[in-house]
Amino acid sequence: MTNVEEDEVEASRAPLIEHLTELRSRLIKALVAFVLMFFVCFAGARYIYNALVWPYVVAVGSPEKAHLVYTHGLEYLFTQIQVAAFGAGLLAFPIIAIQIYKFVAPGLYKNERRAFVPYLFATPILFAIGAAVVYFIAMPLLMRFSVGMQQLATDSSPSIEFLPKVSEYLSLIMTLIFAFGVCFQLPVVLTLLARAGLIDSEFLKSKRRYAIVVVFILAAVLTPPDVISQFALAIPTLLLYEASIFSVRMVEKQRAEAEAARAAAG
Template identity: 60%
Template sequence: MSQDDIEASKAPLLDHLIELRSRLIKSLVAIFIAFLICFYFAENIFNLLVVPYARAAGGMQNIHLIYTAPQEYFFTQMKLALFGALFCAFPIIAMQIYKFVAPGLYKNERQAFLPFLIATPVLFILGASLVYFIVMPLAFTFFMSMQQTGSVNQASIQLVPKVNEYLSLIMTLIFAFGLVFQLPVVITLLGRAGLVSAASLASKRKYAIVVSFIAGAVLTPPDPISQCSLAIPCYLLYEISILAVRYIERGRERARAEADAAV
């Protein structure tokens, strides 16, 4: 490459870096603003996240949470505000990513990329909703069944969670389920790129079952209800991914057949 070619390539690279910095700054500003708003409403958000525990206990009046360090609840609110900020700012972050990538794509590639960008938050919300409405109430019903009332021969054992531990548990589950629910997006993108095929995915079903239950064991509390609640949807999403890749392959075959017929 000549010196002139090198000099000619510097300007586009610099433009891309400036554009990337601009998109990052806008994303960080969106996260910061969302963080301030979520921190202001942190107590309300926390009470909202406590609802699954309350459903298992039979109502808010039947639950108690504690914190044992003076700063613990404050840092819990900070963590909660960051969690809410990332969740609320995701549409803006995704749009900045799309605007950065889109100029380098053809029109048909942009049309193919946009549905995946929309599907990502939708699937994440579906995973979070599964945690909120089903997994957490079932898990805490299981945990609370281990309590025992005191008697002459038995100690009184009650579940009194710490606020930071409860928040860490539900946030971990929400992120775990939200990420697992991205499986169709990831596999479909790989299928569109030609890196995987429906036939190869179908031949690996037995491995998918094993990996699904391993993910359930690693990412959820150590109770069978929570583990199955993640493992079963994970495998179902794998089957949906096979159908999506098969649909893409059929579309590719039709386009190839139409091109051959035109020739």
């Protein structure tokens, strides 16, 4: 290897080391944010738990009727840890997203950074809307259905009572919140793909029937095996797919106007 080739290797190695150092710094900051939020959420795990149980309370009518059980001594402790991790992920997400943006931003042009910022704000908003659909619509409906399946004891039949386990109930609602929150990112993902020139509105319209099938398959995988939660996820996601087509059209319109302006200036 000649001296010139060695110099080129060293020159390319330096930016790589700088990028790795920057990545390490961003990862540490994101991890510290998550750990700090975890301890905060663990200290207030009971309050988070009480908030997550609200859909069940609504279904049964009052807190006195909402009974959840645990069947071994450490189950509730592990559930508190799970709840704390869930809350930490939600609270630390803005900080983590900012760290990701600060790592990616230096490689973007100024106009690309301006275009990226709205999606940075849209992501947590759409996630919150998805979580709200679970909290105020999907879970209360699912709990009412489950409670309605109970059987009162009679002379000829025993009672069948709905007594959800703490771990199973909280795992269910946290899984649904995560699934809905992720699926509600569909407009952001598709619009970014359109900005990158990978898809267009005609492509999305032509693939609509396949999108319907894929959405219902994902809803079946991500939600419990009941029709209520599956439709509660699938229908809003399909509406968001239609909203994504409109958003992609807007991107195409802006791109066409920018190209026309450049052509006129040229």
